Amino acid sequence: MLAYYYAQLQKKKEEVARLIACQSTLQGKQSEFQANEHKCLEPELSASTWHGTLATGFQDIREAGIHTPFLDIAGAQFSKVFTAIADKINSLNAEIISLEQTIARLEAEARAEAEEAKSK
16 A cells, blocks of 8 residues: 555656756746747838838738737746646645655554554
């Protein structure tokens, strides 16, 4: 019975370690993603490069169709993912504490039974 709980404890600890590594990698990707925000609005349009109705329409599409969703991904969507990861880590840590308490209780019971068996 103890072997099962020890295996579950190890599994939960590995899951936490993987989530922490994922969180770290994702933070790097978020920084990289944010560093490329300027590319959403390239090339710069000016009166000497391209102007008129089509240029204005193109600029509107870049702003509303590319830049705004980009900002949503860089902000809100990344935040949701980080929150979900943090919540899962907290949940797993609670499970780890519970498993450790169960293991401690079972070990104490086993010791008590062994001492009782010695005294007979």
